[in-house]
Amino acid sequence: MLWIAIVLVLVAIDRYSKYLILNNIEYGDRVSVIGDFFYLTNHDNYGAAWGVFQNGRYFFIAMTVIVSIVMIIYMTKTQSKFLKFTLSVILGGAFGNLIDRVYKGGVTDFLDFHFGSYNFPTFNAADMCVVAGTILLAIHMLFIYKEHKE
Numbered sequence: 001m002l003w004i005a006i007v008l009v010l011v012a013i014d015r016y017s018k019y020l021i022l023n024n025i026e027y028g029d030r031v032s033v034i035g036d037f038f039y040l041t042n043h044d045n046y047g048a049a050w051g052v053f054q055n056g057r058y059f060f061i062a063m064t065v066i067v068s069i070v071m072i073i074y075m076t077k078t079q080s081k082f083l084k085f086t087l088s089v090i091l092g093g094a095f096g097n098l099i100d101r102v103y104k105g106g107v108t109d110f111l112d113f114h115f116g117s118y119n120f121p122t123f124n125a126a127d128m129c130v131v132a133g134t135i136l137l138a139i140h141m142l143f144i145y146k147e148h149k150e
Contacts, residue, residue, distance in 0.1 A: 003075060003088045010092025014125040015099065021110040030112060039112040043122050046106035050121045057105050064098045082144060086136040093129025100126075 025031060025042040032039055047054040068091055075087045100107040109122040 003084050006085065006088040007092045007095065010089065010126075010129050011096050011099070014093070014096030014129070017125045018100070018108045018110070021108060025110070037114055039114070040110055041112045041122060043109045043112075044104070044106045045109045045122070049123075049127070057101055061098065061101050064094050064101070068094055068098075080140070080144070082136075083140050086133050086140055088133075089129050089136065090133030093126040093131075093133065096126030096129065097124075 021040065021042050025040060027042045027044075030039040030041045045051055047056060048060065053059070071087045071091055075084050078084060097107045107124060107126070109124050109127075111124060111128075112122045113120040
């Protein structure tokens with residue numbers, strides 16, 4: 001049950017952060033938080049990370065559902081609490097963006113960083129969960145997971 005709670009809390013954080021942005025920043029506007037480095041904005045992304053594969057709504061919905069089912073099945077079979085936590089973080093992010101894709105066709109992105117002349121692609125809380133969970137999954141695979149010898 002703890003793993004379900006983690007997923008629900010992360011989805012709630014994502015939904016609430018998007019709610020705040022949608023209700024306080026006009027679409028396309030930017031609000032400076034830290035000088036010319038960090039802005040809050042209101043932007044829709046109809047593609048994947050970095051805006052690639054635009055208008056792939058139904059592909060992304062299908063892939064999210066399929067991969068989520070696989071992760072949930074694997075989560076129920078593993079005894080590793082670290083792996084369960086990792087998959088819960090990824091699922092929280094995946095479900096957060098899935099809700100946007102189902103109801104509005106794309107995801108609301110609002111975290112906008114600039115490194116000099118480079119503008120890092122705008123992202124959201126759900127994206128942070130997917131990335132953090134993926135990093136944790138790599139750590140698990142590289143340093144924690146051990147195959148059982150028969």
